[in-house]
Amino acid sequence: MKYVTAVWESDGFFLDPRAYLAELPNLRDQLPAGAWLFASDPAHYDMGRGNSHCVKDLELSGIQVATDKSGGLALDFAPNQWKHDSGLRVTYSGVTHFSIDYEHSIDWMPVDTVLLDEILPGEDGGCVHEIALTDANITVRCQDLEAVWGDTS
Template sequence: MRFVDVHWQEHGFFLDPRAYLAELPRLRGVLPSGAWAFVSDPGHYDIPGATRCVKDLELAGIQPATDKSGGLVLDFAPNKWKHDSGLRISYSGVRHFAVDYRHSIDWMAVDTVLLDEILPDEDGGCVHEIELTDATVTVRCQDLEAVWGSTG
């Protein structure tokens, strides 16, 4: 990620979205509408408090389109101590999708979201990067729709 700082420290992950939040106003009108609505939600980066913060969601499912429609759905289950509901992100016009695993944290049963970042892509779409505890998900697409309450 370019602006969001996520890295392992001695006893856990260091997470800092402040540089991205400072950049976010400049992305209004540049990001596709669905991506902007998702990432600009006031609770998106409210790590200690908001039930609509992506931090600690659990990756629960990946559903690529079986045709050439360019669709992709990622489902995230709620963390029972933080979220009231899960999250479903539906991507349209997907041109690239990758999950890069590090296999460094073997004591966790599931991959959970640390933080994410959405930046504009050169063709008018966007790049959504999601840093998980043990992997990174990258999606290049035209837009996305994020719906809370759809999973878990």
């Protein structure tokens, strides 16, 4: 990620979205509507207690890739039982790239959870959504995305 910091240190993860939040207002005219709406939600990076719409600690629960070459993709995230009231589904349109890169292994965690994410303008007018997980990084290049909080089952 370019602005968001999500790195493993000797005693845990260091997370810092402040540089991205400072840059985000400058990206408003460059991000597609859905991406802007999701990234600019005041709760998105608010890691304080009681914020059930912060992406941190959501659990990756499903990946649905379109098989008809439509460029559709959906990522489902289950709620963390101590933090979220509901899960999150991010649906991407016009996907041109999707990857999951595993970097390290934390065997004491049963599922990959979201550390933080970042959405930047893409080269073709779309956007690039990077999601740092506890064990991997997800990258999606697409035309736009829609993020909906609710039941993801």
